Amino acid sequence: MNEITCECGHVNPEGTVLCESCGKPVEDNQHLNGNENQTLLNMRYDGSARRSQTYNRTFIDKVWNFFSSVKVGVWLIVITLIASAIGTLLPQEMYIPPGSDASTHYRDQYGLIGQIYYQLGFHNLFSSWWYMLLLALIGISIIIASLDRFIPLYKTLKTQKPKRHDQFMKKQRIFGKTESDSIDMHLMKENLKKNRYKVTEEDGSLFAEKNRFSRWGPYVNHIGLIVFLLGTLLRFVPALYVDEFVWVREGETKMITGTEGQYYIKNEDFILENYDENDERFQEAIMRNGQPVPKTYQTNAVIYERTDDIVVGKDPELKEVKEAEARVNHPIKFENYTLYQASYQQNEFNEMTFKLHDMDDEDSSYGEFTIDLDDPETEYELDSGHVVVLGSYFPEYELDDGEPVSVSKYPRNPAFVFNVYPPGESDGEPEVSFAGIGANVDGSGENEFKVGLVDFDVRDVTGLTVRKDYTLPFIALGGAIFMIGVIQGMYWNHRRIWVKPKDNGVWIAGHTNKNWVALKREIEKSTKGTGIETPVDQQELKD
């Protein structure tokens, strides 16, 4: 059960199918490549000892041999493909409408199937642990299967001797016997060289070989894949990869997420331009769309760097880095970060102006006041001496069991409780009223004054993607190596021709990993004038 010594004297590793040196089939191992009772030899991996069968198999060896199997690799790929396909049937979590809860969204939208989809984690498939595990297992399979094939093949091709065993020659697909005593071996050698073969000799036997490196194509290709996978793995290192998102309101200065508090952005202005509805060229398309078609989204921003020591929550000291605009496909770049225009929200309230007037006369006025919705004051004194106190402020007003409440801190639907004190009566009972968008309720039903909305100002919110990516060079390198491997294996073929003198003539055999027609043509050219008969294709004869 150990090494196999061939009759040519070469010592082969256990599991060898064809002697590394002379190619003689190792009798006991023919089943490994399915060679029993076959007229032709299976030349995969040149009959090298692919999966060494260790005598005392340890656990490590068992794991190793499992991943070494191509069958296992193919299954892993098939499972991954099916999973990926299922992952595209329903939208991934990141694409469901913002604000909706994944745990109910899938069930409500897609019924039972949606529920199962969610429960099995398909809604977040591409970052789910088991999907990543599948990719990782494919990676392991690629590495181990490649190593287990490349190393024996490399050794075999390096060890092969020009003089091959008769059985090896006979069982090649291209094989021919010539019985003649006027054979010009020298001319044969020269012809082969002219066809750019590398020719070696042993005991009068000729061995011509070209493009052995094309056999390494698949392995180079696999190295590319592994580099690619490692590149994507690097994305988990925050120093190398950042992919974040930040909302910035007009006029607001905000820390840029993902920069560890180092950088801040101020949104000076967000611009949304639509295609001109009055322009004849666009009218038809806009009509068809049913709503305005945006032409540009743009954020005018200022980027700042924090100069003091970073203490979270503390107001930063900022130094301007640059002023820049982010448009679709024209991101803001600073240091190693890139800000992409990704989203926006319009018409968030910014300021509201009210006027105090007589309940029954809209045209009367005791003065106006403007509330900054980000920082409302507690009371507003009007020109007439009336004082309006903000009893309550609800940025995003909703009624909950008859009680006014706010559901967020963003002024999307602002509402107020106003307490109005007439001049000089700040100690007395105020008139209470409630005012919001499209709502104005008299607290007592007997109010003398009314606080009416006159004007408001809205602002936009811009959504920017923050990205830093040092992994791209690795991923590009992986892709390049992958392509080199493909080209190496596809555009060159490994061709070998053996010529062995016999008592009454010569035997000739040929092998290639692809493009047999070209090999036959080259043999025909090389044998011309040498007295060697053109060999036959035993495969074709069989068919």
Added chain:
Amino acid sequence: MKESTLKKKKKRLIFRTAMLAVMVGLIAFALISNLKDDKSAVAKGEQAPNFQLNKFGTDEVVSLDDLEGQGVMINFWATYCEPCKEEMPYMEELYSEYKDKNVEILAVNLDSTNIVVERFQERYGLSFPILHDKNGQVMDQYNVSRLPSTLFVNADGVVEEQVVGPLTLDKLDGYLNEITPET
């Protein structure tokens, strides 16, 4: 078996073990990083990261590091969060008792406007310090995604307990007891 064969076998075993170990290590790294992404950054038993915030409506600054040696309860809340309203009275009830035992309550608020919080404070008669996390930076740092969220930090600055959702009076009392420094 020949000695060279044994040697070869041993070499192969070492090589395979090493290769598998490296690959398993890489996978573990990827899976753990992936998992960490959406789980809370500050976990039980970890050091609570420092922050510095203004007390609401004042210029007074509170920083967590300054409270070393005291138990600190950090409560993330907002006026627009309904369940937060439930636990506020409990916190108020226990505040003065534990204040004497060297335990501080920091209510980190996430509203954006002063008046809303002021009105809330008046209405519920809250006396413990309310800190203003205007841009939600501390909330991000502590990776809080749901309100209310509460961390109980002991005198050594280590997170003893982490609670998501509202607390009952009993539970609150129990947790505050846990972080009371020994005298």
